[in-house]
Amino acid sequence: MAQPQLNTQLFSYACQLVESVFKAQALTLQSLEQIADLQLDALEKQSTLAGDFLAAATETRTADGLRGLWEKGMALNRDSAERAVNVAREVFAVTQRTAQSLAELAKQQQQAAKDAATVPLTEARKAAA
Numbered sequence: 435m436a437q438p439q440l441n442t443q444l445f446s447y448a449c450q451l452v453e454s455v456f457k458a459q460a461l462t463l464q465s466l467e468q469i470a471d472l473q474l475d476a477l478e479k480q481s482t483l484a485g486d487f488l489a490a491a492t493e494t495r496t497a498d499g500l501r502g503l504w505e506k507g508m509a510l511n512r513d514s515a516e517r518a519v520n521v522a523r524e525v526f527a528v529t530q531r532t533a534q535s536l537a538e539l540a541k542q543q544q545q546a547a548k549d550a551a552t553v554p555l556t557e558a559r560k561a562a563a
Contacts, residue, residue, distance in 0.1 A: 446550070450550075454542070461535050479517065480548070483513070484510070487507065491503055533558035548559065
């Protein structure tokens with residue numbers, strides 16, 4: 435096999451590898467962006483609800499008001515826990531989709547490497563025959 439042909443094949447494989455790396459990076463960054471958005475939305479909702487609760491707490495002056503505040507606090511805690519579980523599920527789903535996409539990309543890259551290794555051997559065998 436001639437040196438220029440080998441260089442061309444190696445360059446082609448290197449370009450494919452770099453393209454796969456950029457795709458993997460883009461997938462990962464997109465996943466991180468989605469996760470950050472989910473967490474920031476949850477934090478914003480929690481902050482708003484906590485602020486409303488604190489505003490209600492500062493305005494409470496009676497025993498009935500304290501009982502109502504207690505119920506609001508319990509509801510706030512329950513909602514917060516449910517929201518945290520939902521966000522965790524969504525984060526897990528995003529992570530799982532990203533992992534599947536990265537695995538598919540790795541599989542494609544592995545096939546490209548296999549093809550890059552077998553094509554020169556096949557051509558060498560044909561030339562020898």
